[in-house]
Amino acid sequence: MxxxxxxxxxxxxxxWLFVIVTSVFTVANGGDFDVYLDAAKxxxxxxxxxxxxxxxxxxxxxxxxxxxxxxPFSNLVFFTEILWSLLSYLLLYRxxxxxxxxxxxxxxxxxxxxxxxxxxxxxxxQFVIYNVSMIQIxxxxxxxxxxxxxxxxxxxxVLGGFILGLAINIKLMPILIWPYLFYRGHFKxxxxxxxxxxxxxxxxxxxxxxxxxxxxxxxxWTIINPSNKEHLFETGIGTHSIxxxxxxxxxxxxxEMPFKRNILNLSHxxxxxxxxxxxxxxxxxxLFYFRxxxxxxxxxxxxLFWEFSYFILLIPLLLPHxxxxxxxxxxxxxxxLLYFYIATFQNKRSIAYNLTFYVFLVCLLFYSPxxxxxxxxxxxxxxxQHYRLLSFSTLLIIPISIFCSPDKLQKLVSKTI
Numbered sequence: 001m002x003x004x005x006x007x008x009x010x011x012x013x014x015x016w017l018f019v020i021v022t023s024v025f026t027v028a029n030g031g032d033f034d035v036y037l038d039a040a041k042x043x044x045x046x047x048x049x050x051x052x053x054x055x056x057x058x059x060x061x062x063x064x065x066x067x068x069x070x071x072p073f074s075n076l077v078f079f080t081e082i083l084w085s086l087l088s089y090l091l092l093y094r095x096x097x098x099x100x101x102x103x104x105x106x107x108x109x110x111x112x113x114x115x116x117x118x119x120x121x122x123x124x125x126q127f128v129i130y131n132v133s134m135i136q137i138x139x140x141x142x143x144x145x146x147x148x149x150x151x152x153x154x155x156x157x158v159l160g161g162f163i164l165g166l167a168i169n170i171k172l173m174p175i176l177i178w179p180y181l182f183y184r185g186h187f188k189x190x191x192x193x194x195x196x197x198x199x200x201x202x203x204x205x206x207x208x209x210x211x212x213x214x215x216x217x218x219x220x221w222t223i224i225n226p227s228n229k230e231h232l233f234e235t236g237i238g239t240h241s242i243x244x245x246x247x248x249x250x251x252x253x254x255x256e257m258p259f260k261r262n263i264l265n266l267s268h269x270x271x272x273x274x275x276x277x278x279x280x281x282x283x284x285x286x287l288f289y290f291r292x293x294x295x296x297x298x299x300x301x302x303x304l305f306w307e308f309s310y311f312i313l314l315i316p317l318l319l320p321h322x323x324x325x326x327x328x329x330x331x332x333x334x335x336x337l338l339y340f341y342i343a344t345f346q347n348k349r350s351i352a353y354n355l356t357f358y359v360f361l362v363c364l365l366f367y368s369p370x371x372x373x374x375x376x377x378x379x380x381x382x383x384x385q386h387y388r389l390l391s392f393s394t395l396l397i398i399p400i401s402i403f404c405s406p407d408k409l410q411k412l413v414s415k416t417i
Contacts, residue, residue, distance in 0.1 A: 022132050023085035031135030033081045035060055040070035046212065050219040061224060061321070064216045066170045068204035081135050088132065091143035098150045099332065102305035103339055107413060112342050119338050120331065123367040127328035136325050141167055145174055145312055146332070157189035164189070165196025172224065173315050179283070180311045185295035231320040232272050237385045241322040242282070245391040246275050257386045279318050286310060288402050303406040309333040310401065317394060330394055333401055334367065340404040344412040356400045363393035363400070
């Protein structure tokens with residue numbers, strides 16, 4: 001008893017030390033936030049933030065509003081980046097607290113609950129460290145997605161819509177949540193979100209002037225236009241998603257390792273068509289999650305989280321330029337699946353259950369802390385990236401999660417009661 005109490009007291013201290021040390025050390029080494037603050041500094045000088053030169057040679061892809069918002073902090077790089085890292089951890093913790101509310105944790109024993117939390121932390125760890133080391137904004141996006149839904153479900157559709165609209169304006173990735181809100185009939189929140197997104201496009205004109213702001217918006221559209229060739233073919237190491245996966249297997253491409261990948265040799269135009277059809281098909285799989293007519297709100301909290309997690313999962317899968325750090329957005333669905341398997345593992349298991357469980361374990365290898373160049377070695381790590389194994393494992397989560405539906409969970413759990 002005394003030993004367990006000491007553990008409870010020591011753990012928060014250890015976590016706070018981890019948060020502070022990682023924040024300070026990663027900021028000292030620099031990260032992507034350098035690019036954001038550099039854009040803010042350029043913007044304060046009335047320079048084109050979408051044209052070279054760029055900090056670290058990295059293109060700035062974010063909104064004019066985001067750079068404008070950072071102008072007061074552009075000369076306080078070290079302080080701002082530490083503050084952002086600490087804030088990111090707090091947002092991640094807040095996202096976890098909200099996530100817990102969707103699950104009936106009463107079906108768990110204390111041991112099972114601790115196992116669930118431990119596994120979520122374990123399979124998030126490499127993405128947490130990677131995001132912090134890159135000083136990225138993915139924690140903010142994940143929080144914004146989960147918080148916006150949380151507020152919408154509480155009837156605070158203005159606040160929920162504003163948070164989502166803000167996130168979409170800063171980085172367009174969460175725009176895939178709009179179809180979810182539309183299908184589920186959250187029209188007020190959707191309207192607020194769209195209006196927030198549009199309004200924030202023009203807010204910087206307050207100080208930048210209308211014409212310069214419009215010029216920058218046109219420049220932004222030029223680089224993010226989805227019809228651009230670079231958004232349809234990604235062949236180098238380090239990118240994931242459908243855009244990075246399909247081209248290397250469907251046509252001959254030049255990779256960074258001397259190993260053949262393509263099993264077909266289709267034309268680039270044909271591959272582009274297949275990519276877009278695949279995107280539509282994967283998006284249409286959401287009907288397996290909705291399982292109801294459109295414009296009908298879901299009242300089952302667990303099912304609601306399950307279907308919403310699918311749309312979050314789609315973000316790193318369907319959009320271009322997805323780096324490894326973006327796949328922390330798969331953690332909500334992984335959290336659900338861990339809950340499912342822990343709750344049902346003692347049941348009599350079917351062949352289909354065992355198959356999905358073992359495939360899930362294989363998928364989790366690429367979400368575990370061992371999947372990093374520091375652990376498996378740079379060569380083997382690059383080899384798995386060359387063949388897009390993280391993308392494959394994330395795609396496999398889709399059929400597994402469809403099998404592990406809340407309805408099936410309820411049936412399996414009820415048999416044990």
